[in-house]
Amino acid sequence: MTATPLAPGSTIGILGGGQLGRMLAMAVARLGYRTAIYDPDEQAPAAQVANRHFANAWNDTGALDQFAGMCDAVTYEFENVPVETVEHLERLVPVRPGSKALRTAQDRLLEKALARKLGAGTAEFAAVETRADLDAAISKTGLPAVLKTTRLGYDGKGQARIAVEADADAAFAAMKGAPAILESFVHFDREVSIIAARGLDGSIQAFDLVENVHRHHILHTSTVPARIEPAAMDGALAIISSFLETLDYVGVLAVEFFAVRDGDRHRLLVNEIAPRVHNSGHWTEAACTVSQFEAHIRAVAGLPLPDFARHSDCVMQNLIGDEIDELPRLAGERGVLVHHYGKAEARPGRKMGHFTRLTGAAGVDSSGL
Amino acid sequence: MTATPLAPGSTIGILGGGQLGRMLAMAVARLGYRTAIYDPDEQAPAAQVANRHFANAWNDTGALDQFAGMCDAVTYEFENVPVETVEHLERLVPVRPGSKALRTAQDRLLEKALARKLGAGTAEFAAVETRADLDAAISKTGLPAVLKTTRLGYDGKGQARIAVEADADAAFAAMKGAPAILESFVHFDREVSIIAARGLDGSIQAFDLVENVHRHHILHTSTVPARIEPAAMDGALAIISSFLETLDYVGVLAVEFFAVRDGDRHRLLVNEIAPRVHNSGHWTEAACTVSQFEAHIRAVAGLPLPDFARHSDCVMQNLIGDEIDELPRLAGERGVLVHHYGKAEARPGRKMGHFTRLTGAAGVDSSGL
Known part of the structure; x- marks a missing residue:
């Protein structure tokens, strides 16, 4: 088509x-x-x-x-x-994408259940609506575990860690009666994410796997290429492709993973999906011919999705709160692309901008095509 | 400062x-x-x-x-x-830049006179206001020569070629009484241009020399790097730096040159200056960390001007008139950045968009800085 x-x-x-x-x-x-x-x-x-x-x-x-x-x-x-x-x-x-993807991504239970159905690994999890549910859930996931509202959480909001049984009451209270999900705490080696687009014609193109570091539950850096074996990229691509096809998705989707060490390799557990362009894809604007933003709009508009042609290695770093004051200094460094979001007030924890530093050539030569 | x-x-x-x-x-x-x-x-x-x-x-x-x-x-x-x-x-x-640069760039006579004063080469030229001036000018420049209005010409508008004496009457008539300049016809080997920015603090940074091909007096392609000896880049940089300093310029300036073969090297003759971002700099958006547009705004805003960090070789091509219909096809090619200007009507000769094709890695590694 x-x-x-x-x-x-x-x-x-x-x-x-x-x-x-x-x-x-x-x-x-x-x-x-x-x-x-x-x-x-x-x-x-x-x-x-x-x-x-x-x-x-x-x-x-x-x-x-x-x-x-x-x-x-x-x-x-x-x-x-x-x-x-x-x-x-x-x-x-x-x-584009439609309400089906949105509904799934808004509910951590639907999201995790779909991941399992598609054959992807996830943390152990269980639904929690009552205090009794929580005890049953703990016996399933073990401790430590994390209790999260199923809906409307991001950047660590609506989450409570349960290290020992005694934390359970406070964690349950922190949900304020909202439906929740208990997830086993994953001892991950690193966090990675993949961003891919599916076009109106059903074709899929993915950006390279990204390695992410969070601070205080907010993304701090994204590094490309990720320090992980090539097979992990294949695995991530297979999982995101399943999501894209099952959700009959048009546009850019992000999937965040925990990479758990398994001998000399890694197993990828789906942490969450985001039915949109994603903070861990901001580097694409500096290091690819087609950015995640353009990839998304191309899909929405029915334009083709070619190989996104990453020409450079890079590291993206967020500027949170008054870190944005560093922007003029960063703008003076060679090979650094800065981005200021134009927000008036630099409140603590607020994403104010980001910068991407090129760290080497990947190389794109399309002259012979 | x-x-x-x-x-x-x-x-x-x-x-x-x-x-x-x-x-x-x-x-x-x-x-x-x-x-x-x-x-x-x-x-x-x-x-x-x-x-x-x-x-x-x-x-x-x-x-x-x-x-x-x-x-x-x-x-x-x-x-x-x-x-x-x-x-x-x-x-x-x-x-920024101010009226001084504007006044100079609006008048081909002032522009050429300034180039000469700064020690740069130009075609032979002479002012033409009357028919008698034209005969005197021809004896100075020789034939063939090109008669141009001194003001408001671009993309070949307001120009008439004089191949033989007999063309002089028609060429003079074509100026419609406007002050004009006669320029000797330059047998150039190729056309090149340089784009540089001068910051509010007086610092200067230049993009790499570009090789340009025109069709019907409109820019067709810009290729980086230009096929020319490295000394030409040094020469071009010296000339544009003189212009920037003499005009107390803030922002991006472009200088277009004819490169005339001189043994196994080239002499650069200033063709014209443009006190603005320039079509022959559109490639910078695809192949540099900081584009000519951002370089200009940085200068105007008083932000620093680092090395612009060209990471790739490339070719930019304009999409003129209904060539814009090729955009969806071009968007499907790997390593191609497309740009549509959002103009409603694709009139013949109108610049409707452009695309830049990456043709190899130049490589930027700023990780050790």
């Missing part, structure tokens, strides 16, 4: 107007399209580079109808968009 | 809203600033990615005052902005 790409000048709607939406909007512009941002926040950073901003509530059906009316396709930049919003829009305009 | 960079969230004004302004606006956003475009054209492509668009006349002082009031610095994307507009703004807000 060959997809017919959106005509130049078409408008792509983006639900969510944070830094991911902002970088997506720039990819939209490079491809000759227009952007409409839908985000209740008047100060949404993406609105600064978009043609139109709907600063309306997620359940404002009048505004959603108007938004759908001006868009040729719609996508989302974060997984906490209400499913009902996407379902409403899906009746009016193509939404 | 260390420059204090503009604070994040500052607004950079851009006079002119074509594709150069559009690509500049994206660099502005990446650095955390905002863009205000001033362009009388309601459909200006840059307005689609800017925070604000003033669609007012160049001599609308009320609108210019309002524009200046919201901008922390102003630049321009093309050299046909009226000098009076820039002079008006200069009294209200820093304009």
Whole structure:
């Protein structure tokens, strides 16, 4: 099946107007399209580079109808968009990826269950709704374990560690009655992630495996290539391809893994999926011909997905809170690409920008093609 | 002297809203600033990615005052902005580069005279205001020669070739009474250009020399590295540095040269200067860590100018008129970065987009810094 790409000048709607939406909007512009941002926040950073901003509530059906009316396709930049919003829009305009991927990614139980169904490894896990469930869950996962709300958690929010039985009451209370999942604590050797895109024509292209380091539950660095055996890349690609196909997905998907040492190799356990461009893919803008942002927009617009052509090795590092003040100094270093998200206030823990340092040539020569 | 960079969230004004302004606006956003475009054209492509668009006349002082009031610095994307507009703004807000560079670049006689004064080679030339001037000029330059209006010419517009004496009347008539310059026809071996930026602190950084091929007076391809001896790069750098310093320039400047064979080497003759980002620098977005657009905005904003770190060899090609229809096919090729300017109508001769094909690794390793 060959997809017919959106005509130049078409408008792509983006639900969510944070830094991911902002970088997506720039990819939209490079491809000759227009952007409409839908985000209740008047100060949404993406609105600064978009043609139109709907600063309306997620359940404002009048505004959603108007938004759908001006868009040729719609996508989302974060997984906490209400499913009902996407379902409403899906009746009016193509939404890529659709509500199926969103619903799965919003629920840690659905996500883990799907990973298992697809044959991927995960931590041991069990659903927890009552205090009694928690005891039963602990006997399944063992300790230490981590209790997480099934929905709306990110960057370590909505999580409580249970090291010993005595921590269980406090952890359960921290969920504030929300449905939760208990996951066995994984003694991982390192964390890696893979980002891949599936086109409107069903073709799949993946970026190289990334090695991630978190600090205080927030991504700190992403390094490419990851220090892991090549077979791990094959394994990760097989898993993300299963997700993409099962979810009938169009766009960029990220899968985060724990890499657990197994002799002289690693086993990959799926930690979570993100149905969107992902922080651990920001390096692609500096080190590949086609970035994750452009890959996503190409998929949404029906444009082809070639090999993304990584030309360099690199390390991406986030600038959190007032680390953003380092940006002018970093901008003076050779081989460093800086990115400032245009957020006014550098609150602690807030992602304010990032930079990517090239660390060697991978080399792309397409002259003979 | 260390420059204090503009604070994040500052607004950079851009006079002119074509594709150069559009690509500049994206660099502005990446650095955390905002863009205000001033362009009388309601459909200006840059307005689609800017925070604000003033669609007012160049001599609308009320609108210019309002524009200046919201901008922390102003630049321009093309050299046909009226000098009076820039002079008006200069009294209200820093304009980088300023009216001095603009005035020089707008007048081929001033431009060539300055090149000579700086010790650079040029074609033979003479001013032509009357028919009698033209005969005197021909005796100076010899034939063939090219008669050009001194002002407002680009992409071959306002030019007439004089191969033999008998062509002189028609060529003079084609100038429609405008002041003109006669230039000897240069039998060049190839055309090359250099693009360099000068920061607010006076530091200069240059991109590698580019080899250009024109078709019908419009740039067709730019290839890096240029097929020319390394000494030519040194010569070009010395010349552009003289221009930058003499004009007390802040921002990106381009100098186009004819490379004339001289034994087994080349002599560089200045063809023209462009006080702005330049079509022959579009490749930098695909093959360098810092593109010409970001280099320009860094200079305007007082951010540092490091080595631009070219990681790949490449060829850039323009998509003129309906060549833009090739974009979806090109987007499917490995190692090709495509760019669509978002113009609605693909008129013949109109620059609609470009693509850059990576052709090998140059390699940047900044890990040890």
